[in-house]
Amino acid sequence: MLCTAVLFIAGSTPAEAGEPQAAEAAATSVRSGEATASGNAAAVEDSLQPQPLVSGRTTGEYIPQFYSRVVTGPLMNRSVCFVCRNGQRPVVMVLVRQLEPGLKPLLRNIDRLVDRNRTTGLRSFGVHLSNDPFRSISQVQTFSFTNRIQMPLTVSTDAVASESCQNLHPEAAVTVVLYQRRRVIERFAFRENELTFDRVREVIQAVKQFAADELQPAEADPAPAADSAPVAAQKPEPSSLTAAGGS
Structure with a gap:
């Protein structure tokens, strides 16, 4: 109790x-x-949350040849196959649908790395893809001139993005492909506004590693493979081309 x-x-x-x-x-x-x-x-x-994009040919795949219209640099106003021109060299290829703010630091840092590794063969080029490449010429030239981009920039139709060519994801605003001996080593893809400072740094670190691990003495440019004709870009008439914005 x-x-x-x-x-x-x-x-x-x-x-x-x-x-x-x-x-x-x-x-x-x-x-x-x-x-x-x-x-x-x-x-x-x-x-x-959006899942990471998969854009570009898979690691180890062969890079198909294609032509695009050069709008900056010494080859301006010519239709060039940079895949053919760079041959077996190590290459950074940047395929762009939109000229995003993150492109400036990305391309300028790639320029610096190419300049440091030029004697060992590293090359780069960029392609702006659109349904009307003629209308994008001035825009790409102005972007290059304003931001002092050194790599050759070109324009082409979205046919380059097709599965039979570079196999780009429809949502990819920017695709970066690292390849050597025309075989894909690594790739990166970004939707609109995804190319942030951290993602740019990620790509640049990969390019540095690519330069350190993959570069070999440059070989002579081979002739285009007989069974692999380059994809022809739909280019403007030469008489209608004008340099706009400078390069």
Whole structure:
């Protein structure tokens, strides 16, 4: 009876004594439910995040040849197959659908790495893809001149993005392909506005590693393979070409 009396003195009845435990159990259940809901919400949020793009030919695949219209540099206004021209050399190829802000640091840093490794054969080129390449010439030239881009920039139709050519993802605003001996070593792809500072740094680090691991003394340019005719770009008439914006 003493224990019961003590409980009474504390202001509790036997029935009331069990209420704190029940309340605690209820609170624990609520917290557990909240944690589960939070976990489910996080899972839903993760599922809504865009997955990394896969764009460009897969590692080890052969790079198909294609022509594009050069709009900057000494070969300006000529239709050139840079895949053919660079032959077996190590190359950084940048395929662009949109001239994003992140392109400036990306291309300028690639320029620096190419300049440092030019004697060992590293080369680069960029291609702006659109349904109307003639209309994009001035835009690409202005971008190159304003940002002091050294790599040759070209324009071509979106036929270059086709599965039979470079196999680009439809959502890819920028695709970077590192290849040597015309075999893909590594590739990167970005949707619109995904080319952030951190992603640019990721690509540049990969190019540095590519330069350190893959570069070999440059070989002579081989003739285009007889069974692999380059994809011809739909180019403007020569008489209608004008240099706009400088290069």
